Amino acid sequence: MKRTVTLVLASGLMATTALSAAQSADLRVSWWGGDARHAATQEALQICGEKHGHNISPEFTGFDGHLERLTTQLAGGTEPDLMQVNWPWLPLFSPDGTGLADLNDYADIIDLSQWSDSLLATGTRNGHLNGLPVSITGRVLFANTETFAEAGIDVPDSWDGMTEAAATFKSELGDNYYPFDAATYNAMLITALYASQKTGVGFIDPVSNEIAWDVATLAEAIEFYQGLVDNGVVKSWETIAGMGNPNLQERGDWAAGEVASSYEWNSTYSQISGPFEGESPLAPFPAPRIEGAVNDGIFRKPSMTFAISANSDNPEAAAQILNCLMVEEDGVIPMGTQRAIPASQAAVDILEAEGLLASADLEANRLVLAADAPEPSPYFEDPGVRSAYEGVLEEFAYGLLSAEEAAQAIIDGTNDALARATR
Template sequence: MVTRRTFLRSSGVVLGAGAVGALAACGSDSGGEEDDGAPKDLRFAWWGHEEMHRTTVEALELYSSRHENVEITGENTSWDDFWDRMATQIAGGNGPDAFQMSNQMIVDYAQRGALLDLEEYVGDVIDLSDWDENLRSYGIIDGVRAGVPISTDAFTILADSDVLAELGLTLPEAAWTWDDLAELSLAVREASGGSLWGMSDGAGRYELVEPWVRGRGKTLFDVEADPVTLGFDKEDYGDFLQWWSDRRDEGACVPADVAAEDTSHETSPLVTGSAPLYFTTTSELTGVRALTPAAIQAVPMPDTDGGSKKANFVRPNLFMSAWTGTSYPTECARLIEFWINDPEAVEVIGNSRGVPPSPASAELVEDAPDASGLRTPAEYLALIREVGDPMDALTPRSGREVYQLMTRIGEEVRFGQTTVPAAVDSFFDQAASILGG
């Protein structure tokens, strides 16, 4: 049986490496014998939109129905609350046994010693044999398999093709540039007589900074440096912020007050009807389409004209990990295998988190081709593999704080609280402190 818990927001707790090491010692030794017939009370934690919540509960219920001695308590919360609570629980020696893990946080938690090494279960329990070689290696951090990818996605621009068609405008088939995006967005403003803006404001989103700097042959982070540093320079970031300021000034993207209301898919300019172009990831494609009757097409992120590296790439967006202190490491490994390879489980979960990493599982949940030409998540990822380049690296430790800093800096520029040059200096100073701290 799966039970559900609703949690109050926990106060933020710093996850200290020393504390985690001590806590791991308090949990059961993952190398010890695990009685398969004994009752097991597992806790599984996740965050996500309603479709992710529904499919998770159904999958956990299915697992429990096949393992009568296993009871799983589900712990679901919002994105921000998830990390506050996870830090609190692990620091207190009470982490969930298994949990959904973000590509933004897996390196951080792995390097703090909080994640069980799953390598000993690969082959005997967890089957990754048909996976792409790169995907198989993602989740191995400093020699420890800290998680197994459970979904893949890519950055995308979701476009209301109905609105664009009404305005006599067309989307690119595949590759396009930042100049093309600027022209199309301004054309929306002009063709609509000023009643629409072209796109949402992406000035504070790392999902747009990364394609921008990749086109210049750079990376978000230099993960080979010790300590890790930013992989781009002030000129790159200043040009990015100025590009968005120019789009804002000409009406190609939404103004600051409209951008401030863009806090979820439900309140996004795409869904509310104020702008037909919206930046997100393909793991959100199914959920966004469910919010609007419009025909939503997924198109690639823009490349830099003459750039040395392609902007687009496929990435593992979510992992499943287990806590080092779990009393049931083998059962956690079985749950992971069930999640990624069991046909019935795969069909229950579907594309709610993104496209499954296993080719066989991806084929099971592939949507039928749309007669109108709207790309399915799998079709979009196939396109990105054609027009893109490989992913650079997973987000390093403290990288999420840098992303949050980008959001704040973008907001300050958007509302005229600072200039672009001052914002760039502030960002680099604070990012250096975050990454070097």
């Protein structure tokens, strides 16, 4: 606690000193979310505004329509001073890094040391820090420890071990038991996980915006997914489709423990543990690795960022409020985990000291941050890219394409989607 208090006081002193000559500013701050996030953010803004002597006008909506709203405002130069910006929107709003303020210019106000260099890189465009990660989300293995215990085995840390677990499940628990789940989007992410572990890079190079894997690598990853199906590790795409493609937490086989693990966002623990009665049997684990893996290969990204307008009349004041929300105790405590566990180390220390972080959520977050993951591209979540990848993978799953044909089609379709997204 002493370290946290010292750190926060130092951050607050840095911001106060940097703005000692500043006058009271009128600021607009925008975000999207639900009622709980709205209430928490308004409380934090009121406290931070009073602390630093600024008048703040909040502007908040639901998620639907927020992209269109910000796009219109930025096109007309009428955007708020401080904005919550979805990570994939950064290249839309600031293709060359100049569409939003460079937060490096306010490093004497914002304590950027609370973010690792790799996290800061995710919000950087052409050398300009356009978006400061609010929280980081990534994929981890959530496993039903009771089911694995009933089978008499530990949760596997390798894909070979997961295949062996499938055989054990069938012999010890029954043919309706599967150690893992991968369907639709998760099947896509598992092929990406395999290829990333094999090559050390993600599907799309974040600098060149070009596909980083060749056809042979992607075909091998697709064959890996098929091997999981053939060996009884996961249910087939067709089987899950026959169930109506329900969300994991809505599936009876998940609630019954018959499907024992899944590769999920670290922030979904409370959601996917909902079906279990009493204490949840779920616990987070690192994603399994292939033999000879170059890295952990997980998909890790900022869930959202905060950005300052390049047109703001008071960017220093906006930076002061940003630092208060994400580093100083005054803003961090009321904000809590309404945007998931914060990316700022100072905020994590503060919330943990206050007992405001659930143990499973905290452990899953630590696994994500500790993973050796490739730098992500925001274009991986482009709707056109996802449609090209997932749609072709479904054709493969139904036997309409070979792995090589599917890999080539995914690459061709993704290139077309990238051309549309970056032109």
